[in-house]
Amino acid sequence: MTLPASVEGAPGTTGATEVPGTHPAGGAVGIGRAHAKAIVLGEHAVVYGAPAIALPVPQLTVTARAGWSSHSGDDGGDLSFTMSGSASRAVVTQASHSLRRLVGAFKERMGVHDGPPLEVGLDGAIPPGRGLGSSAANSRAVVMALAGLFGRELTEDMAFDLVQTAENMTHGRASGVDAMTVGASAPLLFQAGRARRPAIGCDDVFIVADSGTAGSTKEAVELLRAGFGQRAGAQEAFVQRATRLVDQAGRALAEGRPAELGARLTDYHELLHDAGLSTDRIDTLVRAALAAGSHGAKITGGGLGGCVLALASPQAAGRVTQQLLEAGAVRTWAVPLRGRQP
CATH class of the missing domain: 3.30.230.10 (Ribosomal Protein S5; domain 2)
Known part of the structure; x- marks a missing residue:
């Protein structure tokens, strides 16, 4: 690599x-x-x-x-x-x-x-x-x-x-x-x-919210693999769906369409949720971010705990952050996107 x-x-x-x-x-x-x-x-x-x-x-x-x-x-x-x-x-x-x-x-x-x-x-x-x-x-x-x-x-x-x-x-x-x-x-x-660096056409803000609960990448990987083994074609369907979402998100990021980028985040969360990799606490934070006006939100990382990642406009970022904290996040960090070409 x-x-x-x-x-x-x-x-x-x-x-x-x-x-x-x-x-x-x-x-x-x-x-x-x-x-x-x-x-x-x-x-x-x-x-x-x-x-x-x-x-x-x-x-x-x-x-x-x-x-x-x-x-x-x-x-x-x-x-x-x-x-x-x-x-x-x-x-x-x-x-x-x-x-x-x-x-x-x-x-x-x-x-x-x-x-x-x-x-x-x-x-x-x-x-x-x-x-x-x-x-x-x-x-x-x-x-x-x-x-x-x-x-x-x-x-x-x-x-x-x-x-x-x-x-x-x-x-x-x-x-x-x-x-x-x-x-x-x-x-x-x-x-x-x-x-490689992707093209970035958005000036929005990613908000990382710590759920306060540690996840386990090893357990998540084993859980996902076990799920793949229970149904023929499950792995291929998961990878194909993930690939389409990432490709669509990459185009939205490059072309400055944050609402579509955020929607793909939420779609990917649903993919991981359906695979059993989310938790009630994580799902609560995702719903809170969406209700506060974020473009989209998802679990980030291996799963079974960890953090939520939400995308919001600069104007909505403060409101989304506050709502995440009120919903149980123990701390948050804001990472601005700055539109530029690679």
Whole structure:
């Protein structure tokens, strides 16, 4: 899978930095950053070759710091890992396991074998289990921090491959959408392992609303697969319907027809709902967004919890946000679309 260099950053390189500064071991500190993402349309079907549209959520960021340590890690190894925030112990343990393997993959890829123990810390605001790409963002931030610490220049292809390796460890068969979008500066149209910036003719606002309930991509994938196995042709029908909705939404996005774009969001929510991937709480938020005057709304991410994504005009965005909060959303973020050509 390849992310064209023109999509993000300077041609062929990432934004890794090496920042000299005070550190317990007296060495340099590498700093890396990434941000959240939301899937506009294409969840689940993208794994089967359908297109997907993904949206960077720059308001939610994670920063990683990598440096040298004067002592061994907690397990006696050559890496100590810390993670700030309110994540549960289970989330921290899973993230730690995945990121330790990511550090090993980075060292092998970069030909780094010996050296003092490493100390890696993550400080982020992306809530886990919400379909916002927290694991991919954590991985990208760590990769960028390690590149800075070791003074390595990474191409986007190299960064993507490393993040995707970690995503496959965490989620099984990952589509690559998260690994690409957490480093992108604009929406992406993704299909068959490649991404490009779609044309944008709308100046509307996407509102991401956290339901307060974590979802489970793994459980959702297993549920969907089980449903496919119960009826001949179910998988093909799901993928074909998803593909049509994404294609129609892409044209509406490019041609500046937000009402049609929003309608396709709602249609896609119905597709996921019928597959058993929504919840009562999510459905309540979707109805609230529609009643408040949004163009459309849907669950975003793997499903069985997580967030709702609504599209509204700038004039209606405040009203939609308020209605979502009154309907039970625990927090919201607004991501403006800005009409422009890729």
